[in-house]
Amino acid sequence: MSLTVEKISAVTLRVSNMKASVQFYRDVLGMELLYGGETAGFSSLRAKHAESAILNLEEANTVTQWGRLIFYVADVDEVWRHLKERGFDPPQPQNASWGERYFHILDPDGHELSFACRLGQRHEHGELQRATPREGARSH
Template sequence: MKFDVHCWRMTPTIEKISAVTFRVVNMKASVQFYRNVLGMELLYGGEGASFSSLRANDSESAILNLEQGDSVSRWGRLIFHVADVDVFWTHLKEKGFDPEGPRDASWGERYFHVLDPDGHELSFARPLQ
């Protein structure tokens, strides 16, 4: 009996997004923004490093890497889910940022956008109930 090994192969699938990397001009300002303003945990590097990694409070969350170099903006956006969009919007306003006002989207999320120190667009969202 001949056994065909190829018939048992599984289709390759992506399991999860491990990390996203942003190029940043000012590592100190970027680390301070993501750590101190957004409350992310610094996993590696820091204000004086050329490469840093941060993560949201959820240990299953993808890692955000910051790499020293020429910044590239208008590439797309990074979307964070937050517990309460309006509370997070108020938090950023109190920290001196001027994000657009929160709004409800036709696809079922409440969200707003703000730019990080290098002009990367960030979205803060929560599914509507």
């Protein structure tokens, strides 16, 4: 019998500032805080769907770079506008040859996040921007 992974249960990111990270994932991206919080050393959050993988945040002095965390959303352009309205400066969403519309942004610790949806769900490109509000912009 061959091994089969049934699902990804959780992804853990090391973060340098738990308060900023919890505020970003909870208040900006709308994830539900399941455990921990702004003053905890370890926190868990989940996307809208209860069966989605859990995102763990672990505070550490050293934050390492790694691949990318991809969030599927109903409307990529709406997420892009949502981030712009909150003072972030993500690159324009783009259509990919593999059938997705997406854009990338960096979270407060520099982890690359991708927001994507299948082409046809809702349908215009750039350099990665760290997820910190622009000077003078409203932030959460």
